Amino acid sequence: MLVNVSYKNLEITKKIDAQVGKPFTLKERWSMDGIGSPKLLITETRGEIRNLLLLDNNVDSCNIELRPKGIIVRFRSLLETFALVIPYYKLVVYKGDLAHYAIYRDHYFIKVRSDTKAIQKFFKKMLALKTDNTPTNLEDL
Template identity: 30%
Template sequence: MYSLIRKMILNTTYRDKGHRPIINDLVGKPFSFIEIIRRKGIGSKRLVIEEVSPNLRPYMNLVSDINYANIELRPYGILIFINKGLSNYTWVVPYYQLVIYKMNCSSIHAQGRYVHFMVNKNFKESKSFFNKLWDAKINFDMKYNFTNNMDDF
């Protein structure tokens, strides 16, 4: 189990045949082209990362460059694509682990890690994407809500 948690951040700079099954098992297969059109897109614009948890710092630029990320919706979770120079990393986050906070900035928390996104023009343009993300998370939680079933015992 520990090795699976460590593999939730994958180096996707180059194609690796082993990454696809891991991603598909955790968050589902990619949406079909028709489904992407029906949903009016499944990806965010390029978001500026303001701050990350200490265990995500190795995946960030060390110099004072701006760090960027994109988010993609999947049926059972999200993929957060982080760019570090010429390297690309993918953080795989299933919905059951996902927590979203909206305060002065928006942040995504899961697996003991977090990413804070800067509220700027690109973030404001991604408002419709974040609404889709909220809806998907809520629908997942309602579909797999086990707390109501526990009252029967």
């Protein structure tokens, strides 16, 4: 689900919380050593996200927030902030060559550069959370 989160909208917040869960508490954030990624440089996208990023001439970047049941990928276009909400059971991550990760949800796709140890450490943490929280039975969905 790709949504504009520039303005406070309770309906959108409820939809996001329903898909990926409410944000972690402060105590959980401390114990996890943070829930946000470093700044990620976007190298390739497709479809709707690409059209949004082409609207301005800024450097295309995003960040990822971990949630109990999924992740939120946030990026900016013009003066708006957009969020790609991805539950863990729909999240697919591929590690390409040495310096890229590809993040998929259905027909959405974002490829980011992973040229630092901090980014690689974050992706390991994200994939560990995915394996711990992905339902194993269809009834669990």
